[in-house]
Amino acid sequence: MTRVGLIGNPAAGRDIRRLTGGASVVDNYAKRRVAECVLAGLTAVTEPPNVQIMPDRAGIADHARDESPDEVDASILEIPLEGTAADTRRAAARFREDGVAAVVVLGGDGTTRDVACEIGDVPVVAVSTGTNNVVPSAVDGTVAGVAAALVATGAVPEADATARHGMIEARAETATGERRLSALAAAELSSRSFVGTRALLDPGDLRGGVVSRAHPGDVGLAAVAGAVEAVAPDDPGGVALRLSDPAEASRTVRAVLAPGVTATVGIESIERLEWDEAVRFDVPDGVVGADGERELELTDTTVELRVVPDGPRLVDVDATLAAGADAGALERTDPLPTTED
Amino acid sequence: MGEIDLQSRDGRAEALRRMLTIRAFDSEAGDRFADGEIPGFVHLYIGEEAVGVGTCAALESDDYIASTHRGHGHCIAKGLDPKYMMAELYGKAEGYCNGKGGSMHIADVDAGMLGANGIVGAGPPLATGAALSIDYQDRDQVAVGFLGDGAVAQGQVHEAINLAATWDLPAIFVVENNQYGEGTPVEKQHNVDNLSDTAQAHDIPGLTVDGMDVTAVAEAVGEARARARAGDGPTLVEAETYRYRGHYEGDEEPYRDEAEIERWKDRDPIESFRDRLIDRGELTAEEFDEMEAEIEAEIQAAVEYAQEADEPTPDEAYDDMFAETPPEIERFATVARTDGGER
Numbered sequence: 040m041t042r043v044g045l046i047g048n049p050a051a052g053r054d055i056r057r058l059t060g061g062a063s064v065v066d067n068y069a070k071r072r073v074a075e076c077v078l079a080g081l082t083a084v085t086e087p088p089n090v091q092i093m094p095d096r097a098g099i100a101d102h103a104r105d106e107s108p109d110e111v112d113a114s115i116l117e118i119p120l121e122g123t124a125a126d127t128r129r130a131a132a133r134f135r136e137d138g139v140a141a142v143v144v145l146g147g148d149g150t151t152r153d154v155a156c157e158i159g160d161v162p163v164v165a166v167s168t169g170t171n172n173v174v175p176s177a178v179d180g181t182v183a184g185v186a187a188a189l190v191a192t193g194a195v196p197e198a199d200a201t202a203r204h205g206m207i208e209a210r211a212e213t214a215t216g217e218r219r220l221s222a223l224a225a226a227e228l229s230s231r232s233f234v235g236t237r238a239l240l241d242p243g244d245l246r247g248g249v250v251s252r253a254h255p256g257d258v259g260l261a262a263v264a265g266a267v268e269a270v271a272p273d274d275p276g277g278v279a280l281r282l283s284d285p286a287e288a289s290r291t292v293r294a295v296l297a298p299g300v301t302a303t304v305g306i307e308s309i310e311r312l313e314w315d316e317a318v319r320f321d322v323p324d325g326v327v328g329a330d331g332e333r334e335l336e337l338t339d340t341t342v343e344l345r346v347v348p349d350g351p352r353l354v355d356v357d358a359t360l361a362a363g364a365d366a367g368a369l370e371r372t373d374p375l376p377t378t379e380d
Numbered sequence: 381m382g383e384i385d386l387q388s389r390d391g392r393a394e395a396l397r398r399m400l401t402i403r404a405f406d407s408e409a410g411d412r413f414a415d416g417e418i419p420g421f422v423h424l425y426i427g428e429e430a431v432g433v434g435t436c437a438a439l440e441s442d443d444y445i446a447s448t449h450r451g452h453g454h455c456i457a458k459g460l461d462p463k464y465m466m467a468e469l470y471g472k473a474e475g476y477c478n479g480k481g482g483s484m485h486i487a488d489v490d491a492g493m494l495g496a497n498g499i500v501g502a503g504p505p506l507a508t509g510a511a512l513s514i515d516y517q518d519r520d521q522v523a524v525g526f527l528g529d530g531a532v533a534q535g536q537v538h539e540a541i542n543l544a545a546t547w548d549l550p551a552i553f554v555v556e557n558n559q560y561g562e563g564t565p566v567e568k569q570h571n572v573d574n575l576s577d578t579a580q581a582h583d584i585p586g587l588t589v590d591g592m593d594v595t596a597v598a599e600a601v602g603e604a605r606a607r608a609r610a611g612d613g614p615t616l617v618e619a620e621t622y623r624y625r626g627h628y629e630g631d632e633e634p635y636r637d638e639a640e641i642e643r644w645k646d647r648d649p650i651e652s653f654r655d656r657l658i659d660r661g662e663l664t665a666e667e668f669d670e671m672e673a674e675i676e677a678e679i680q681a682a683v684e685y686a687q688e689a690d691e692p693t694p695d696e697a698y699d700d701m702f703a704e705t706p707p708e709i710e711r712f713a714t715v716a717r718t719d720g721g722e723r
Binding site: 049050054055058059066067096097098213214215231232233234235236237240324336338339 | 386387567572573574577580585587588589593595596598599600603604607615656659660661
């Protein structure tokens with residue numbers, strides 16, 4: 040029986056950007072409802088896939104299983120639970136090993152990145168519930184469920200529904216050894232000394248970095264790059280940016296750096312990168328971020344960033360639904376059940 | 381900027397020093413209590429140091445804090461002197477409350493420390509009151525109310541937050557989620573996964589930060605302070621942390637196992653911050669050991685001072701209770717001074 044994996048991150052969407060920017064709170068009640076919607080979406084196809092759900096302590100998985108439609112056999116994945124991002128990675132690895140046909144991720148760029156690191160070639164439907172979201176789509180959970188069902192059942196061929204996203208690898212040598220970090224859409228350099236509350240807060244702290252995609256409609260460094268040069272998510276390579284004080288920069292752009300934060304950003308240089316082409320940034324004292332979150336504290340070193348072609352296969356929800364309709368997968372030829380008064 | 385600037389080298393060293401001072405003070409307090417030298421109860425802050433220090437780092441020196449029953453760390457973070465704190469634990473006249481408060485009632489209003497508190501959830505109403513006074517007198521301070529995860533279910537906490545939110549008072553509510561309300565796990569006490577979600581009910585921002593990372597707490601409280609001073613009202617900051625010792629000294633802790641404690645110790649707030657400063661090249665292991673030894677000596681001196689200090693006399697029993705002593709209390713006090721409280 041075809042199976043779909045479901046990962047809902049209870050921690051996504053709760054960081055300091057609710058205080059410093061305009062990000063909204065997505066509470067667990069809302070996430071439970073979205074998970075329930077995904078399962079309802081799976082029933083759009085004639086023979087809905089089974090679903091396995093990552094466990095959590097917020098009741099998202101329990102609720103989804105308890106409220107699952109009769110046609111969907113829903114169960115909870117048995118993995119040890121830590122209440123951290125390790126749960127997401129562990130669940131993604133299990134889904135890959137168990138051969139699920141597609142996985143639906145409820146979270147932000149951070150959650151999607153954690154999945155991407157482990158999910159291999161399994162098609163990923165990423166639904167936005169986090170803050171700094173470039174990669175996941177702000178799509179209704181039910182619609183995402185339909186797309187997952189169409190891909191998982193083969194009604195829409197994977198090749199027509201998915202595109203391979205890039206990843207950015209960061210590497211630095213420190214006194215205590217090599218440090219590495221992966222990012223999905225953007226690896227940023229911040230001049231702040233510490234990871235602190237994780238979110239990249241002040242536009243003035245942003246020194247540059249590398250993006251695997253760029254569009255002015257994105258959020259964060261991908262939006263800065265996108266204001267100058269658009270790069271589609273499945274275009275090869277990426278863009279390297281070095282930023283400077285807008286008053287001294289040869290070029291300045293307005294870009295959305297976070298929800299509620301539109302800033303003038305000075306660009307010192309911008310260059311297109313091929314796959315695997317390395318760029319280096321000196322870091323006297325700062326933090327390397329991944330997808331809008333400060334992750335790696337560094338001093339007196341150089342960080343090397345490169346875009347690599349081994350990101351997740353992301354499902355294009357709109358294209359998948361259109362292809363599904365074209366293929367007749369959403370038409371019912373069997374007689375409808377009769378209703379009795 | 382705050383009292384301790386974590387963007388400066390000196391500020392980072394000071395934050396480390398205060399966290400170490402808390403740990404040394406509370407380790408010693410636990411030992412002295414076990415030896416029967418300290419009367420009453422003590423609740424130790426070991427493991428939670430980054431929350432108190434991170435919070436107070438982001439405050440100005442004249443800002444207010446209202447503490448909890450687990451208040452030693454808040455006192456040290458706010459800059460109180462361990463010598464007079466230890467004297468208070470020992471019930472000595474040189475203590476912050478002249479020896480009549482003890483561990484759960486240390487206060488130093490001049491330093492902005494409005495008091496530890498034996499009542500669960502009693503800090504937030506004090507903080508809201510202090511914030512109202514700031515607002516009323518048009519001063520530029522803020523007031524922080526510390527509370528534990530258990531206190532989030534207390535009625536007066538929500539009365540305090542509601543009033544501060546409704547009147548846009550310059551208050552910050554810092555929830556120290558140390559995972560247990562006495563012996564009850566947090567998930568068995570509350571229906572929300574993150575205690576910061578309760579902020580939504582009051583239409584104020586709520587966020588959850590890593591309470592084992594002093595930089596995270598300081599940054600969150602710093603942003604909350606800026607919001608409060610901008611006239612935008614209170615913020616609720618939940619810091620996820622852990623107490624290594626029992627709820628009280630002597631707690632047999634049937635509700636948790638050693639493996640869980642060890643998992644949290646792997647993220648120890650002092651050791652991790654020390655390692656980050658060593659990685660930055662601004663601290664050596666030897667310098668850390670020296671700092672630890674200096675602090676240990678300071679705490680030993682505080683214990684000796686407390687041991688040798690005088691106890692308050694019975695005829696002081698009715699002093700220090702009110703700003704202006706009511707006539708009835710004055711009568712009791714007169715009797716006590718006349719016959720030494722014998723009658």
